Amino acid sequence: ISPQSTRGALGSVNQLSITLGIFLAYVLGMFVPWRLLAVLGTLPCTLLIPGLFFIPESPRWLAKMNLMDDFETSLQVLRGFETDITAEVNDIKRAVESANKKATVRFQELNQKKYRTPLLIGTGLLVLQNLCGINGILFYASRIFRAAGFTNSDLATCALGAIQVLATGVTTSLLDKAGRRMLLIISTAGTTLSLLAVSVAFFLKDNLPHDSHSDYILSMVSLVALVAYIITFSFGMGAIPWLIMSEILPVGIKSFAGSFATLANMLTSFGVTMTANLLLSWSAGGTFASYMDGR
Numbered sequence: 001i002s003p004q005s006t007r008g009a010l011g012s013v014n015q016l017s018i019t020l021g022i023f024l025a026y027v028l029g030m031f032v033p034w035r036l037l038a039v040l041g042t043l044p045c046t047l048l049i050p051g052l053f054f055i056p057e058s059p060r061w062l063a064k065m066n067l068m069d070d071f072e073t074s075l076q077v078l079r080g081f082e083t084d085i086t087a088e089v090n091d092i093k094r095a096v097e098s099a100n101k102k103a104t105v106r107f108q109e110l111n112q113k114k115y116r117t118p119l120l121i122g123t124g125l126l127v128l129q130n131l132c133g134i135n136g137i138l139f140y141a142s143r144i145f146r147a148a149g150f151t152n153s154d155l156a157t158c159a160l161g162a163i164q165v166l167a168t169g170v171t172t173s174l175l176d177k178a179g180r181r182m183l184l185i186i187s188t189a190g191t192t193l194s195l196l197a198v199s200v201a202f203f204l205k206d207n208l209p210h211d212s213h214s215d216y217i218l219s220m221v222s223l224v225a226l227v228a229y230i231i232t233f234s235f236g237m238g239a240i241p242w243l244i245m246s247e248i249l250p251v252g253i254k255s256f257a258g259s260f261a262t263l264a265n266m267l268t269s270f271g272v273t274m275t276a277n278l279l280l281s282w283s284a285g286g287t288f289a290s291y292m293d294g295r
């Protein structure tokens with residue numbers, strides 16, 4: 001439903017919404033027990049249910065079902081009644097007609113080069129998005145800050161969440177100007193260097209007496225590096241893999257391949273989340289070094 005000229009920015013709003021939710025959970029977690037926080041999480045869902053009855057149907061789906069009157073009405077509602085949608089209507093009709101002419105691709109045919117390359121790129125980016133440890137770091141941020149020597153780890157965690165929201169907001173405004181590839185390169189290089197700095201800081205802290213001047217400096221280094229990690233991750237790896245997947249997959253395999261790539265992303269996220277606590281118990285420095293290898 002996004003206009004083509006702002007598809008990158010609007011697509012990244014998904015990631016911005018996630019970061020806002022994480023930040024809100026951090027803040028509320030400072031004041032309410034986790035059981036009450038879980039109950040509060042049902043409130044947005046409760047608001048969403050009646051709201052879904054008022055959103056327009058996807059114009060492309062309506063066109064695909066050959067419901068042309070409903071298709072144009074839905075598109076007009078989305079674009080505004082003062083907007084001329086003639087050109088976009090024709091573009092969508094041509095795209096739908098082209099898609100309908102293509103036979104459904106069978107699973108065995110995905111090994112063809114024209115399908116294999118975009119599928120590998122889309123799935124690979126979504127898997128690597130999680131292998132850098134973003135969920136492990138965000139979910140255990142308070143524990144990581146305590147290990148780094150911060151007494152008020154919850155406040156530091158809230159500050160980290162706020163920085164992530166701001167960085168993602170800036171990225172939203174850049175996506176349709178700077179290009180996907182360049183932002184991904186900057187993001188990946190930045191997260192790798194940041195994870196390296198955090199890993200080295202924790203390894204050195206393990207061999208220094210607590211409350212020493214060097215220990216304090218290393219705590220500051222780990223804080224700055226974690227902030228740099230969150231900022232650079234938000235500049236590219238947070239939102240862009242989802243956009244690239246939707247843009248490079250051929251029409252004939254978009255539904256199946258998109259579902260497969262999303263499943264791979266969620267399974268990787270689950271694995272990182274479930275192992276983060278064990279890794280941190282083993283070695284904080286080793287944990288960040290392993291996440292750096294995922295870059």
